[in-house]
Amino acid sequence: MVYKALTIAGSDSGGGAGIQADLKTFQECHVYGMSAVTAVTAQNTKGVQGVFPSSASEVLEQLTSINEDLPPEAVKTGMLVNDEIIASVADFASSSGWEKLIVDPVMIAKGGASLLGEKSIEALINRLIPVAYVITPNIPEAEALTGREIRDVGDCRKAAEDLYGMGAKHVIIKGGHQSQSQSSYATDILYDGKEFFEFTSPRISTPHTHGTGCTFSAVITAELAKGNPVFDSVHTAKGFITAAISHSLGIGNGHGPTNHWAYHEGVNL
Ligand SMILES: Nc1ncnc2c1ncn2[C@@H]1O[C@H](COP(=O)(O)OP(=O)(O)O)[C@@H](O)[C@H]1O
Ligand SMILES: Cc1ncc(COP(=O)(O)OP(=O)(O)O)c(N)n1
Numbered sequence: 001m002v003y004k005a006l007t008i009a010g011s012d013s014g015g016g017a018g019i020q021a022d023l024k025t026f027q028e029c030h031v032y033g034m035s036a037v038t039a040v041t042a043q044n045t046k047g048v049q050g051v052f053p054s055s056a057s058e059v060l061e062q063l064t065s066i067n068e069d070l071p072p073e074a075v076k077t078g079m080l081v082n083d084e085i086i087a088s089v090a091d092f093a094s095s096s097g098w099e100k101l102i103v104d105p106v107m108i109a110k111g112g113a114s115l116l117g118e119k120s121i122e123a124l125i126n127r128l129i130p131v132a133y134v135i136t137p138n139i140p141e142a143e144a145l146t147g148r149e150i151r152d153v154g155d156c157r158k159a160a161e162d163l164y165g166m167g168a169k170h171v172i173i174k175g176g177h178q179s180q181s182q183s184s185y186a187t188d189i190l191y192d193g194k195e196f197f198e199f200t201s202p203r204i205s206t207p208h209t210h211g212t213g214c215t216f217s218a219v220i221t222a223e224l225a226k227g228n229p230v231f232d233s234v235h236t237a238k239g240f241i242t243a244a245i246s247h248s249l250g251i252g253n254g255h256g257p258t259n260h261w262a263y264h265e266g267v268n269l
Helices: 018-028 056-069 083-096 118-131 139-146 153-165 212-225 230-246
Strands: 004-012 032-044 047-053 074-077 101-103 170-173 185-191 196-202
Touching: 004 018, 004 056, 004 212, 018 032, 018 212, 032 056, 056 083, 074 212, 083 118, 101 118, 101 212, 118 139, 139 153, 153 170, 153 185, 153 196, 185 230, 196 230, 212 230
Parallel strands: 004 032, 004 074, 074 101
Antiparallel strands: 032 047, 170 185, 185 196
């Protein structure tokens, strides 16, 4: 059986995040990758130099072409740019009956560039989160979506309950933005409406974390496409991203990409 996964996201010309990170990750996880491009960005390890959005109808045409011939087992969203694209993707997901929709609510790149209009946070809450099987915000994204300040793991749990209440069936709050002074660990929280689970790794001191969130959620998408349970998929994603950060490639003059080969090629940690 060939499992297929679709990413609906922006293109990162530098290859570290967005569509490029997702497709490299799907490949590493032995899942056939497909893409619908929501925006082209001119981007490298130093930052985002330009954003050129697709129209909502261009995104819809890509989704229609893919779905009628190559229906995916799992779908992830990344940079969705604006309300129109969010609404189109949410409507398409509902009408197609996509069960495994993984929403990575990308808002701001690590360099500070905006990848989603501020007004579009409401559209994420009202349109996309209610149809999400899994949502994977980082801490600033969870704060923006819930209006809650997150200082520690206890606050993460409360935000996860809020996001579950908005309709997401599973909530993962990623801990990459906890400051080194708060913790020497990077702890991600999973909440399924009943129980909390924590996934912890040592916090790696490196500037090369560009695309960590995209890569992490792409592993979860690929593992779910293969039929694995959510807990196991998050466990694999945590191992994958920890290896990818530990063995980052050291390319570019800014925040470099992670190493998508490290986990499956068995680089010693
Ligand atoms: N410095 C780090 N050391 C170890 N793990 C990290 C580090 N930074 C991020 N991670 C992990 O990478 C994944 C993505 O998290 P995060 O960086 O918060 O996402 P985003 O890229 O969306 O901001 C999470 O599993 C997080 O725990
Ligand atoms: C095109 C595009 N999509 C998403 C991001 C953000 O990716 P993320 O994994 O959150 O990594 P950082 O940008 O935070 O390093 C992006 N930069 N570009």
